[in-house]
Amino acid sequence: MEAIRNLIERTSSSHLALPIPSREEMNTIYAAALRAPDHKGLKPSRFIEVSGDGLEKLSNIFSSFAKIKNPDIDQTKIERYKKMPYRAPLVMVLVSSIVENKKVPEIEQMMSTACAAQCILLALNALNYSGIWRTGELSFNKEISKLLGLDDNECVIGYLYIGTDTGPVKNIEGNNLQDFVSIWD
Numbered sequence: 406m407e408a409i410r411n412l413i414e415r416t417s418s419s420h421l422a423l424p425i426p427s428r429e430e431m432n433t434i435y436a437a438a439l440r441a442p443d444h445k446g447l448k449p450s451r452f453i454e455v456s457g458d459g460l461e462k463l464s465n466i467f468s469s470f471a472k473i474k475n476p477d478i479d480q481t482k483i484e485r486y487k488k489m490p491y492r493a494p495l496v497m498v499l500v501s502s503i504v505e506n507k508k509v510p511e512i513e514q515m516m517s518t519a520c521a522a523q524c525i526l527l528a529l530n531a532l533n534y535s536g537i538w539r540t541g542e543l544s545f546n547k548e549i550s551k552l553l554g555l556d557d558n559e560c561v562i563g564y565l566y567i568g569t570d571t572g573p574v575k576n577i578e579g580n581n582l583q584d585f586v587s588i589w590d
């Protein structure tokens with residue numbers, strides 16, 4: 406029953422602070438991530454875990470990206486990019502490492518990493534932490550992959566901002582299942 410409550414009641418939060426999961430808890434979280442569905446067992450998902458001084462490194466990468474994208478960008482806007490990684494004490498870069506395979510196209514491998522991301526969010530919730538998945542222009546492009554030092558076959562599908570939820574409790578709206586479910590019997 407607890408497992409079902411975790412699925413039904415998990416929410417995202419953008420109000421994230423310390424503490425972050427311990428090393429042991431992170432190992433559990435990765436074990437959950439690596440149980441994501443994975444066609445042909447290609448193991449396409451990679452994770453870059455960024456915290457502490459690593460956040461400054463990511464901050465510099467984000468500002469370099471902003472300058473490459475718009476060489477005329479003003480300092481105020483650059484600062485906005487620089488601040489992004491500090492929205493949480495831990496940022497996880499979600500990477501799909503695409504394996505050439507006739508039966509498993511790129512999209513399926515990215516979907517597998519997306520499933521891994523949801524496994525991570527659920528594991529965080531089960532351990533009393535929280536997170537939010539963000540994408541935007543810092544995902545799905547070659548420039549950010551290069552700046553992060555990824556290989557040519559690797560793609561950033563998003564970022565999980567992770568920490569302890571310090572925000573207000575979110576109300577979960579009930580859904581009218583008839584709007585989403587067709588039953589053929």
Ligand SMILES: Cc1cc2nc3c(=O)[nH]c(=O)nc-3n(C[C@H](O)[C@H](O)[C@H](O)COP(=O)(O)O)c2cc1C
Pocket residue numbers: 415416417418537538539540541563575
């Ligand atoms: C692929 C994907 C990309 C997302 N990108 C963003 C984003 O860039 N910024 C943002 O505020 N929310 C983004 N979201 C939505 C949040 O992660 C979250 O799902 C939403 O705030 C709803 O919160 P809930 O999980 O509590 O229902 C994204 C969600 C997904 C699945």
